[in-house]
Amino acid sequence: MKIGVRIHKYRSKGRIDTYQIHKSPYTTDYRQACQILDVIQHHHQRPSQACLVRLATFVAQSWESAPTDETIRNISHFMDNLLDTTGTDPTIPLNESILQSCSGQSPVPTVCPGITLLFAVQYIERLKQNYTDIKGAHGCSRRLVLVAYIIAAKYIQSNLKLIADTGRPSLKTYSPSSPKHLPTVPTAMPISPPVSPKVPELTDPTQYHYFQSANKPTTVSSQPPNNMPSFSSMCSQFNYRIWRMENEFLHFLDGDLHVPDCLRLIHWSNQLSSSPSPTCLLPDMI
Structure with a gap:
């Protein structure tokens, strides 16, 4: 199994150099992948409004x-808008959508927006359990949901890629007149997880937003700027901010994205349809 290795070497107080090895947080697990596939195929319904609230x-x-x-x-x-805008084409059969998602590089659109959202909130809960006394700035919740949703979509796609055999023919090549011959999603033996896009690291601490000087001089001009930033530049800056928030979220989560019991999380969300006041906000998955 491939892992990304970064070796940090620095002199400690003693005479021994310290090394630290990191692995990708999107490392896949065969059992987890099978659980996710089973949940998607049998519990693909959208969360109710009561669940979203x-x-x-x-x-x-x-x-x-x-x-x-x-x-x-x-x-x-x-959350409702995420479910509406990040899903795959509902007219495409589910198994075909899974194969298409695994064949692509982007985790969005996702084949399971509802399950992705539940995973995302599970990560937010796990983060809160790690930092119980921390509160965010006003409006931080939407950013947390967005970043956690992106992380969940990547994690789900990585695990599906582990077992989905994208080398098989597309389901579109089969005639709809004989549905009994339509195959289920083919599986393959575990392979190496996909490699995340390479992004240049911030090796200079002064470039990291936590270490930026508050006394940095600014020039204020009475004249309005002549040129507005280009659309591609704005997109690049937005993507960088998302990438930075994603890595910070993963760092404070200790890279733990595993959801041990997907079915329990799904059953909890389904209970809200019949019981508007469950005994707990989220099932204890930790």
């Missing part, structure tokens, strides 16, 4: 310093 309430109360009903509604609406 409960998830939004949990995120807001966990991280907002002064959560309000308006804040919870905004987060719930944001």
Whole structure:
């Protein structure tokens, strides 16, 4: 199995140099991959509005310093929008969508927006358990949901790629007149996980946003700028900010993205349809 190795060498107080080895947080697991595939194939329904409100309430109360009903509604609406805009084409058969997703590089659109959202909130809960006394700035909840959703989509896609055999013919080549011959998603033996896009590392601490000087001189001009930043430049800056938040989230999560019992998480979300007031906000998955 391939792992990304970074060796940091620095002189400690003693006479021994310290080395630290890191592996990709999107490292796949065959058992986890099979669980995710089973959940997608048998529990592909969209979370109910009651579930979205409960998830939004949990995120807001966990991280907002002064959560309000308006804040919870905004987060719930944001989650609803993610489910509407990040899914695959619903007219394509599910198995075909899984194969198409595994053949591509981008984790979005995802074949399971609802499951991806549940994984994302699970990561947000895990982060809160690691830092129980920490509260975020106003509006941080939406950013947490977005970054956690991207991480969950990448993790799910990485695990599906582990077992989906994308070398088999597309399901479109089979005639719809004989559905009994349509195959299920073929599986293959475990392979090396996909490699994340290579991004230049910040080797200069002064370039890292936590270490930027607050006394950095700024030039204020009375004249408006002549040239607005290009669209590609704005996209590049946005992508960098997302990449930075993703890596910070993974760092504070200790790279732990494993969800030990996917079915339990799905059953909890389904209970909200019949029981509007479950005994806990989220099942104890840790």
